[in-house]
Amino acid sequence: MYSLFRKEITSFFGSITGYLVAFVFLIANGLFLWVFPGAYNLLENGYASLSPYFSLAPWIFLFLIPALTMRLFAEEKRLGTLEILITRPYSLLQLVWAKYLAGLFLVLVSLLPTLIYFYSIYNLGNPVGNWDSGAAWGSFIGLFLLAAFYVALGLLASSLTDNPVFAFIAALFLCFFFYTGFDFVAAMNIAPGVKSFFLKLGISAHYESVSRGVLDSRDMLYFVVAVAFVLVLTSMLLRRKQQNRRQQTKKLLGLLVGVLVLMTLGSQWFFRIDLTSEKRYSLSPVSKEMLTGLDAPLKVDLYLAGDLPPGFRQLQQAVAEKVQDLDAWAAQSVRLELRDPYEISNTDKRNKLFNQLVALGIQPTDLRQSQEQGTVTKLIFPGAVIRYGDQTIGVNLLKNNPSLAAEQNLNNSIETLEFELMNVIRQLLQGEKPEVVFLTGQGELSEAETWDIRSSLSENFRVTEKTAGQLLATDSLARAVIIADPSRPFGEQEKFWIDQYLMRGGNLLWLFDPVQVSLDSLSRGETTIAFPRDLNLMDQLFKYGVRVNPDLLQDVECILIPVNTSPVASQPKFSPAPWYYSPLLTPADDHVISRNLNSLKSEFVSSIDTVGRNPEVHKSVILHTSPYSRKVGTPEEISLRSINSPPARELFQQSNIPVGVLLEGQFPSVFANRMTNQLNSPGIQVLTKSKSARMIVLADGSLIANKVSRRNGQIRTQPLGYDEYSQQTFGNKAFLLNAVNYLCDNSGMMALRSRVFKIRSLDKVRLREEKTYWQVLNLAGPLVIILLFGLIFQLIRLKKYRG
Template structure:
C-alpha cells in the first residue's frame, strides 16, 4: 500500500504537469485574493480576515482536485496496469485507499504554500497581529475536510473511465453537483422535509459552517461518511467484473443504512467547538431555551442583498451565520431569504414595499455606490422582517451612531445581532405582557409628552397610568414604574407607597429635575433664574444610595442652536452656536443598557453622586457627560445672551460627570424605623427590606419628553430625541427602552447586549503604501515554495537512485 502511495507522489512531482497544476491553482488564488478588484479582494475589503479565501477555495478546488485525481485510476486502466495491481496481495479497498491518500497529499502540498496569506494578514493587521487566528485555523480545518470529499469524488470519476479528460469532466460535474446541486433542489417548491433533506446531504451547508471556524461533530460525521461511502463505491466499480460484486453491493447497502443511522444519531447527540476568539458563533443558553419554544416554522426576510460595500456584506454574512447558528439548535428550522428591493423593476411595487417596511419600523439609510457611470445612491433597509404564525415584526440590524466611524457602527451591529433576533422572537412567541406604569399625581409629563416612548413600550408591555396609592393594591403590581419629570413635591404618603412597591420587588425609573428653569422666559429671549426645586424626594433617593445634586452641568459636547448674528437693523442671519446647557450625554459602554448607543439629547442636566456603604446594592454609572464639562451651582442667571460671551474653555475641567446611575440589589426601606400609621392609608403590611429590585435614576426629566406641537386643534409629536435644528434623532428612545427592558428582564435576555467582538481592520496606510509589495509577495512566494519543494524532492530522488 505504501509503495503504491509513493509511486503516485513520485509520478506527480516527477512530471511538469504536476507543477503546472499547482502553479495554476496558486496563481488563480493569488490574483483573485490580492490583485483583481472585487468581493474576494482581501486588501479592498479592509478587514483582517481570510473569509474571502475560504469562500473562493471551493470554486478553485473544482478545477484543482479533478486535475490532480483524473489520472490516478484512469491512467492505470489506459496502460493496462490495473489488472496487475489487482492480482497483488492487496485488496481493492486498500488499492483505492492508497490512491486516495496520494491524492489528498497532493492537495495538501498545494494548500500549504497559501499559509503565506496567513502571515500577510497577520502583518497587515492594525495593530500587527490583530486577527482571529483561531477562526483562521478552524476554517483551514474545514477546507481540508472539503478537499477530502472532493478527492474521493475525483477518484470515483477516475475509476469510471480510462480517459483522463473524461475523468476530469466527470469529477468537475460530480463535485459541482455535490456542492451546489442539492442546494438548488432545496430551493425548489418542495415540502419542508425534502428541502431540509437536500440541504443536509449537500456539501455547501456543512462547509460553510466549518469555514467560519466552528467544528461541529455533525459536519465532521458528514464529511467522513461521504468520503468513506464514495471510496467504497469506487472499489465496487473496480470490482464489477468479479464474482463478489453482489456481495459488495449488499455491503454498500448496509453501509448506506449505517451511515444514515449515524447521521440521525449525530443530529441528536452533537457538540460544537467554536474556535473563534470571542466565541462569536456560539449561542447563549438563553437563546437556546427561547429557540426550543418554537412550535412552528420561522421565516426571516433579510433586506441586505445585491451590490453592497464590504462592511454591509460582512453584516449580511453575520446575519446569515447567526440564523444558521439558531438552526443548529432549533427543532423546527428557521428559514431565511435575502432580498434586494431593487430587483423589483416596477417602481410602484418597489415604493409599496418601502412603505410596508417603514410601517414595520425598519429605518432606511442611503447607500452610495461608485460605478463606471458615476455615483449612484440607493435607499436600503439594513434590517429584517420575521414572520411566525401569521405575525410579523421588523428588526433594525444596523446600529448607526453618527459619532462613530462606519466600521465601528457595523461591528456594533454584529455584536447585537443575537440580542435583536432573540428579542423579536420573544415578542412573536406572545408571552404574557408585563405591566409598565407611569406615575401620576405630581404633575409629571402627560401622555402626549411621553407619547413616543409609550407607543414603543406598548409593543412589549401593557402601558398604564397609576397613582402611588394604587401601586401595591390587588395581587398584581407593575413590573416597572416610570416617574417622568415630576414638578410638584411628593407627599409622605406617596413616597411610602413607592417605597413599599420597591420593597415588594418593583423596579423604578426616576427622571427628575432638581433644578427649576423657566423655559418660557428663555424662549422669549429673557433672562431667567435657575434655582433648586424642592420635590421632597432627595432624602428617599439618598437612603437608596444616590444624591441628585441641585446644580447644572455644562458641556463642550452640546447641541447647536440657531442664533441671530446680523447687526441691528439688518435682515436676520442665523448661525449655529453651542448651547452648553444642552449637553450630549454619553451612554457608558460598560453596561448592557447603554452599550453601542448614540448620545442622548438633554437640557438642564444635574449631576448624581453615589452615597453610602450599601453592601447589598450594586451601583453602576450608565450615563455621563463628556471629558470636558463643568458644574454650575444654583441659583444662577441663565440667558441666551451668554452664547455671545461663552465661559472660558479652561473652566471645563471636569470629566465624565455621572448623570444616570443604576442601583440593583436588596434595598432597605426609606421608612425603616419610622412610624408609618399616618400615611399607610390602605393599611398594607410594612416591609423593611426589599426583594431583589432595580432602580435607575436619571438627573434630567427632559430625556423622556418628545416635542409636542398643536396645529388646527390637533396634537402632533416628534420622535423622542429629535433635534429640530440639526434634524438628528439622538439615542434617547433606545436608551430608555433598554432601561425599561433591563428593569423588567427576568430571563436575562438583556445580557446578550454585553457581547463584545473586537474590530479587526487592516492597516489602511500600510495597505496603500505597500500594496504592490504584498501583492507580489502573495503571488510569487507560494510559487517559490512549491518550486523549492520540487527541487528538494527531485534532488533527494536522484541522489537516492544514483547511490
C-alpha cells in the same frame, strides 16, 4: 498499501503534469485574492481576515481536484493494470484507500504554499499580528475536509471509466452537484422540513460552518461519513463484475441505513468548538434555551444585498453566520434569504417595498458609489424582516452613532447581532406581555409627551397608567414603574406605596428635574430664574443610595440653537450657537444599558452623587457629561442673551459628571422603624428590606419627553430625541428602551449587549506604500515553494537511483 501510495506520488511529481496543475491552482488563487479587484480581493476587503480565500477555494477546487484525481483509476483501466492490482495480496478497499490518500496528499501539497497568505495577513494587520489566528486555522481545517470529500468524489468518477478526460468531467459534475445542487433543490418552493433535509445533504452548509472556525461535530461527522460512504461505494463499483447485482444492492442499502443511523444520532448529540479568539460564534445559554422554544420554522429576510462596500459585506456575512449559529441550536429551522430591493425593476413596486420596510421600522441609509457614469446614490436597508408563523417583525441591524467612525459603527452592529435577533425572537415567542406602569398623580408628563417611548415599549410590554396607591392593588406586581418628570411634590402616602412596591422586588425608573426653569419665559426671550424644586423625594432617594443635586450643568458638548446675529432693525439672520444648558450626555461604555449608543439630548440637567456604603446595593454610573463641563449653583438667572457672552472656556474643567445612576441589590426601606398605621390603610405587611430589585435615577425629566405640537386641533408628536435645528435624532429612545429592558430582564438577555469584538483591519498606510510587494510575494511565493519542492523531490530520486 504504502507501495501503491508511493507509486502515485512518484508518478504525479515525476511528470510535468502535476506541477502544471499545482501552478494553475496557485496562480488562480493569487490573482483573485491579491490582484484582480472584486469581492475576493484581500487587500480591498480592508480587514485582517482570510474569509475571501475560504469562500473562493471551493470554486478553484472544482477544477483542481478533478484534474488531480482523473487518472487514478482511469489510467489503470486504460493501461490494463487494474486487474493486476486487484490480484495483489491486499483487499480492494485497501487499494481504494491507497489511491485516495495519494490524491489527498497531492491536494495538501498544493495547499501548503498558500500558508504564505497567513504570513502576509498577519504582517499587514494594524498593528502587526492583529488577526484571529484561531478562526484562520479552523477555516483551514474546513478547507481540508472539503478537499477530502472532493478527492473521494474524484476517485469515484475515475473508477467509472478508462478515459481520464471523461473522469475529469464526471468529477467536476459530482463536486459541483454536491456543493450547490442540493442548495438549488432547497431553493424551490417545497416544505421547510424537506428544504432543511436537502440543505444538510449538500456540502455547502457544512463547509460554510466549519470555514468560519467552528468545529461542529455534526459537520465533522458529515464529512467523515460522506468520504467513507463514497470510498466504500467506489470499491463496490470496482468489484461489480465479481458480485451479482442483488448482493451489491443489499450491501448498498445496508450502507445507506448505517449512514442515516449515524447522521441521526449525530444530530441528536453534538458539540461545537469555537476556535475564534472572541468566541464570536458561540451563543449564550439564554439564547440556546429560547431557541428550543421554536415550534415553527423561522425565516430571516435580509435586505442588505447587492453590490455593497466591504464594510457592509462584512455585516452581511456576520448576519448570515449568526443565523447559522441560531439554526444549529434551534428546535426548528432558521433560514436566511438575501433580498436585493434593486432587483425589482418596476419603480412603483420597489417604492412600495421601501414603504413597507419603513413601516416595519427598518430605517434606510444613503449609499454613494463611484461608477463610470459618476457617483450614484441609492438607498439601502441594513435590516431584516423576521417571519414566524403569521407574525412579522422588522429589526434594524446597523448601529449609527454619528460620533463614531463608520468602521466602528459596523463593528458595534456586529457585536449586538445576537441581542437584536434574540430580542425579536423573544417578542415572537412571548405569551402575555409583562406590565410596565407610567406613574400618574404627581403632574407627570402626559401620554402625548411620552407617546414615542410608550409606543416602542408596547412591542414588548403591556403599558398602563397607575397612581402610587394602585401599585399594590393586585396580586401581580408590575415589572417596572416609570416616574416621568413629576411636577408636584410626593406626599408620604405616595412615597410609602412606591417604597413597598420596591421592597417586593419591583423596579423603578426615576426621571425628574430637581431644578425648575420656566421654558415659556425663555421662549419669549425673557429672563427666568432657575430655582430648586422640592418634590419631597430627596430623603427617599438618599436612603436608597443617591443624591440628586439642585444644580444645573453646562457642557461644551451641547445642542446648537439658531440665534439672530443681524444688527437691530435689519433683516433677521440666524446662525447656530451653543446652548450650554442643553448638554449632549454621554452613555457609559462599560455597561450593557448604555454601551455603543449615541449621545442623549437633554435640557437643564442636574448632577447625581452616590451616597452610603451599603454592600448590598451595587451602583453604576450609566450616563454622564463630557470631559468639558461644569456645575452652576441655583438660584441662577438664565437668559438666551447669555449666548452672546458665554462663560470662559477654562471654566469647563469638570469631567464626566454623573447624571444617570443604576442601583441594584437589596434596598433598605425608608419606612423602617416608623409608624405606618395611618399610611397603611389596607393593612399590608410592611417590609423593611427589599427583595432583589433594580432602580435607575436620571436627573432630567426631559430625557423621556418628545416634542408635541398642536395644529388645526390635531396633536402631532416628534420622535424622542429629535432636534429640529440639526435634524438629528439622538440616542434618548434607545437608551431608555435598554434601561426598561434591563430593569425587566430576568433571563439575562441584556448581557448579550456586553459582547466585544476587536476590529481587525489592515494597515492602510502599508497597503498604499507596499501593495506591489505583497502582490508579488503572494503570487510568486507559492510558485517558488512548489518549484523548490519539485527540485528537492527530483534530487532525492536521482540520488536514490544512482546509488
